[in-house]
Amino acid sequence: MKILIIEDEPALASSIEQYLQQDGFLCEVAPTFDEAMLKSGAYEYDCILVDITLPGGSGLDVIQALKKEHSKAGIIIISARHSLDDKIKGLEIGSDDYLAKPFHLSELNARIKALLRRKQFNGEQHIEFHEISVLMDKQEVQVNQHPLTLTRSEYRLLLYFLANRNRVLSKESIAEHLAGDQADMLDSLDFIYSHIKNLRKKLVNAGAEDYIQAVYGMGYKFSSP
Amino acid sequence: MKLLQATGRYYLLFSLFLFVLGGGILYLALSYFIDIETDERLLDTKPALQFQLSAMDSLPSVLVISDDVIETTPLPEFTEYEHFSDTLVWDPIEKEFEPYRKFTYHDKIHGGPYRIALSHTKLDSEALVMTSLFAVLGILLFLLLAINLFNRYLSLRLWRPFYQTIEQIRGFAFDKGAPLSPPRTRIEEFEVLNRALELMTTKVLSDYRSLKQFTENASHEIQTPLAIIRSKIELLMQQGGRNENERQAIQYIQEAASRLSKLNTSLLLLARIENRQYSDTRELNFKTLIEKKIDQLEPLISSKNLTVQAQLADVSQKMDPTLAEVLLSNLLINAIKHNLPGGNIEARLQEKKLSIRNTGKPLTGPSEDLFKRFRKGTDASPSLGLGLAIVKEICAIYGFEAKYAYQDNWHELTISWKN
Incomplete structure (x- = not known):
């Protein structure tokens, strides 16, 4: 399972990466908008975690680009809490889940697994x-x-x-x-x-x-x- | 006392003083001029009297001719003497003393020196003085009263913009977000005041807003480091082989970070509510929302063995969805939090009214403080005391009324609205 972590805060990105790696996920980090666009466009991921505020652009644009290419990756927005607009907008343009920061890594892990199950086994697992x-x-x-x-x-x-x-x-x-x-x-x-x-x-x-x-x-x- | 009344009173006192002073001066002046007139008349009478007295054979000591009284007293020797004075003469008919003007002089009659006192009644002139005095004073009094009344009316009229401004200041509230804009007025002083107020409130509001904005930004910025701290603690927790001290330290850090995070979330929410950032108004079905909330809170309700009774009418209300959710959730959580194990919760939703009751111990503090920030049930409780403050803030936005009542071990929070 490959996961792309689009997150500009290196300390947080590394925490997520470490936690998920221990569960056997292959993780990559994209800390900027450009890198996020590049990686998400070039490789296939099973799940992409997207922070909305990124240096160089908005995570929402990354999601839109992914949707345009009919990417099969599950998308979870990880954004600052109570940015309700982001949540509604994000879900409208096709993200699968939304997790407000600060979140528990265990919660993120559970959400990713639930999402992957829904995506890949149609819930029959x-x-x-x-x-x-x-x-x-x-x-x-x-x-x-x-x-x-x-x-x-x-x-x-x-x-x-x-x-x-x-x-x-x-x-x-x-x-x-x-x-x-x-x-x-x-x-x-x-x-x-x-x-x-x-x-x-x-x-x-x-x-x-x-x-x-x-x-x-x-x-x-x-x-x- | 109103300024108007105060000035009016001073005006009146001063008018009264002027009135008395004016009356006195007028009286003195009139008397003085009438005395001079009388004196001249008496002086003019002198040659005629001389002639008359000389014609008499013997001089009577007192002689009364109509309003004049003439007294003659022989003198041992003649000296020049002329003197005017006021005197009182006994009137046997009226049986009272009456004012007379007396002219005393020395003269020679039949060659012998005499002191002659010629007195003329002042009754006529006194009446004249009084009549004129009253007439003049009457006019003066009327004038003063008229001026005073007119002044009052004028002041009321002229001060109207001032009272309008005061009314606006009274209605001024930070959360309305609009600076004062008192109407234009022709009176320069008021216009200066109004413009100064307009400028001041504009500045105050912008400062207030930037302060609020600062709170929001600060809370927002705190989230990232908090997220990092929490994620790192979680990773640390996964690594085994720690002694008890280390585990305890991790636990404390984790709890503190979690509390800080909750506090920050609540403050950010409050700041955002105050900054009117939730303005997505939609028609919401409260019944569905409450049912959903109760369902979501089921883990909490069941762990305390609470019984929830809900009588919910099909009521809809226009509100921001986030705020509605926060409002209902805080009310319900409050009812759960302060409940007794095995207690009850009753939710009643009626047209324009929602009341949530719960069993619980009586409040320890005054109930007015209930909606204040950082108000806690007990000092030792780890609660932030922001839940009901947030409820109140949300109510304030929509003009809802939040009321608290306690009766027979039931706490009741009622939210009512008008439209």
């Missing part, structure tokens, strides 16, 4: 992790081939863990993933505990191993023990 499998098209979770009933929050939580397996997920990133932008207005992230607790209980009761590990002082990690 199973996610497997040992005895757990998620049937994306039916939104169904099975443990050892037996269906498991989860609430919507638990289901989303599981998907988020599966997209970021073996990664430490901070409480903030889990909270934001579950509650969306609203999480900004919350003072306590305690609400995630009950959801994590319930998900863990249901998985274990259904015969799965306990993959959700609390990482002291940091967050949670979904991995084989």
Whole structure:
């Protein structure tokens, strides 16, 4: 999987690159408008992350150029928060998703994976992790081939863990993933505990191993023990 | 006291003073001139009286001829003497003293020296003085009153532009964004004031705007370094093999960065609302929006075991979509945040009115502070205290009214609008 990161802030671009590389993505960075146009025009990418404000031009123009060439790449806008115009405009001209800065890398990772799934398998993909499998098209979770009933929050939580397996997920990133932008207005992230607790209980009761590990002082990690 | 009243009062006092002074001077002047007249008349009578008295055989000590009283007193020897004075003479008929002008002089009658006192009544002239005095004073009084009244009317008329300007200043608000533009007036002083005010408010507004702009730009610029910090922490978190101290440090940095980021987001949102950057007005169905919001907040609601009851009428309202979302979301989050575990939330949407109630502990501070910035439920809470401040700001833009009430362990926030 090839990903083009169009981002002018080198420190941020390198963070994204590092995080995604650990998941096996091949990443390239384009820090300027010209470079973005050059790279996106010359090579095929599976996913392109586009920052709107770039030295030398607007990321929106890059998206338009891509659309003109009928590029199959999934496009995610990564832009400063609350630039609502950008969001609407970006989605109108054909970007697939929008993520406001500052975002969690784990959230970006989950979004990229969801987008790639939608693009390449038309949503019909199973996610497997040992005895757990998620049937994306039916939104169904099975443990050892037996269906498991989860609430919507638990289901989303599981998907988020599966997209970021073996990664430490901070409480903030889990909270934001579950509650969306609203999480900004919350003072306590305690609400995630009950959801994590319930998900863990249901998985274990259904015969799965306990993959959700609390990482002291940091967050949670979904991995084989 | 109004300036007009104050000046009017001084005018009146001064007029009264002038009136008394004028009356006194007039009285004295009239009396003086009438005395001179009388004295001349008395002096003129002197030769005739001499003749009359000389014709008499014996001189009576007192002689009354119509309004004149003549007293004669023999003198041991003759000296030149002439003197005018005022005196009172007993009138036996009226039984009162009456004012007389007395001319005293020495003369020789039948060769013998006499002091002759010739008194002439001043009653007639006194009446004349009083009549003229009253007439003149009457006219003066009328004139003063008329001038005063006219002055009052004139002032009211002339000061009207001033009051118009005051009215405009009262209505001046930063967030309306328009400088004062008082109407033109012919009065130079007011015109100077008006133009100065216009200039001042224009400048103040532009300063205000640039300050707001600065806040927005600063918040905006802070986002990039924050994004870098957060992304780097996330990468650090992925690397294992750290001791507890290091992990704790990472955790603290991560929490602080997250708080800073939330604060910044809220401030930026506030600045943008104040700068009127959300002006994309659309017809929005509040019912659908609230249902969607409640659905999105389900993870929060279920973790606290809250029961949500929604009675939502099919109400639409013109609003910016982002602001509507922020408004509803802040109200609902507020109801969730300050709720008790296992508590209730009631959302009621009616025509032109939305009320969201929640169970919860009573407020610790005054309820007027509820909508203020950085107002927190308790000092120790990690809350930013910006949620309701944002609600209020959004309400202010659309002229909505936000009200808070607490009764029987229920907090209720009501938003009502007119159009």
